[in-house]
Amino acid sequence: MIWMSWRQFRTPALAGAAALAVFGGYLVILGVRIRHGYGDSLELCHRQGGGCAAAMTDFQNRFASQLYFLDAVLLMLPALIGLFWGAPLVTRELEAGTHRLVWNQSITRGRWLTVKLLVVGAAGMVLAGVASLLLTWAASPFDQVADNRFSTLLFGTRNIVPIAYAAFAFVLGTVSGILVRRTVPAMALTFLVFVVIQVLVPNVVRPHLRTPVTAAQPMTAEVVRNLGFLGQHATVAGLRIPGAWVVSGSQLRAADGEPVDQHSYDNCINAGFDGVADCIAKLDLHVDIAYQPVDRYWSFQWLESALFLGLAALLAAVGRWRINGRRT
Numbered sequence: 001m002i003w004m005s006w007r008q009f010r011t012p013a014l015a016g017a018a019a020l021a022v023f024g025g026y027l028v029i030l031g032v033r034i035r036h037g038y039g040d041s042l043e044l045c046h047r048q049g050g051g052c053a054a055a056m057t058d059f060q061n062r063f064a065s066q067l068y069f070l071d072a073v074l075l076m077l078p079a080l081i082g083l084f085w086g087a088p089l090v091t092r093e094l095e096a097g098t099h100r101l102v103w104n105q106s107i108t109r110g111r112w113l114t115v116k117l118l119v120v121g122a123a124g125m126v127l128a129g130v131a132s133l134l135l136t137w138a139a140s141p142f143d144q145v146a147d148n149r150f151s152t153l154l155f156g157t158r159n160i161v162p163i164a165y166a167a168f169a170f171v172l173g174t175v176s177g178i179l180v181r182r183t184v185p186a187m188a189l190t191f192l193v194f195v196v197i198q199v200l201v202p203n204v205v206r207p208h209l210r211t212p213v214t215a216a217q218p219m220t221a222e223v224v225r226n227l228g229f230l231g232q233h234a235t236v237a238g239l240r241i242p243g244a245w246v247v248s249g250s251q252l253r254a255a256d257g258e259p260v261d262q263h264s265y266d267n268c269i270n271a272g273f274d275g276v277a278d279c280i281a282k283l284d285l286h287v288d289i290a291y292q293p294v295d296r297y298w299s300f301q302w303l304e305s306a307l308f309l310g311l312a313a314l315l316a317a318v319g320r321w322r323i324n325g326r327r328t
Contacts, residue, residue: 031138086173243294
């Protein structure tokens with residue numbers, strides 16, 4: 001059964017291996033270039049006697065577009081595995097009627113499906129894992145400078161979570177095919193569900209995988225200058241803690257914990273671009289924030305991987321139940 005599954009899958013497997021070779025070769029070349037660029041930026045910092053901000057910003061700008069494009073490719077890889085390896089896995093057998101020959105042999109339906117899931121699913125996980133490993137290695141100097149490991153793009157394309165994404169997307173595609181029984185509609189359903197899950201998990205589930213740490217962030221002039229937004233009603237956006245993930249934040253509050261006086265805040269906002277930060281700093285304000293510390297990064301990687309692998313196992317059980325209940 002394993003040999004037969006491999007023979008049926010070998011053409012897609014060879015195509016995937018060829019694509020991985022091209023992708024990996026490009027990443028190796030890019031990784032070497034990134035390390036050379038990082039070394040040049042450090043050398044420039046040493047020659048200037050410090051003040052590395054401009055040099056590191058230039059380093060990031062040189063490689064940001066290429067890495068963001070590769071991040072997008074890897075973020076879509078699990079979906080492609082689900083579309084082109086998962087959805088046709090059973091539906092092509094159902095559409096061609098070849099499943100009847102297998103089901104009339106000594107091999108049970110459940111074993112037939114399980115072997116297919118394990119053989120092709122393992123190949124998909126290896127493909128995603130190797131691609132993620134290469135991208136993680138290539139981008140590591142850039143990621144170190146960016147210091148934003150919890151961002152949606154970086155978190156979802158580094159280390160181990162892409163492997164779990166690939167497993168989930170593949171089983172999702174396979175089970176969609178079993179339920180829909182047509183390849184093209186199954187592919188459409190797989191893509192839709194996977195995209196919805198990939199939007200919901202980072203924004204709704206991931207922030208609560210562990211209880212956030214709470215703290216009061218003083219609004220110094222430097223912090224205010226680095227904000228992404230100051231709202232009309234004393235709301236802020238873009239507040240960052242080095243390496244950490246800020247999950248939520250309150251409005252600006254005074255030292256006694258009460259909301260900032262709106263009149264005082266309006267006076268600061270109207271003080272002009274250069275004076276806003278210093279004016280707000282003089283009000284002795286803070287923001288109550290909830291954040292995930294940087295030392296939780298790997299626990300989040302493992303927790304989210306376990307979540308997606310658990311969903312894959314649940315879907316596989318649904319697929320076995322549906323296959324066993326089908327008429328030939």
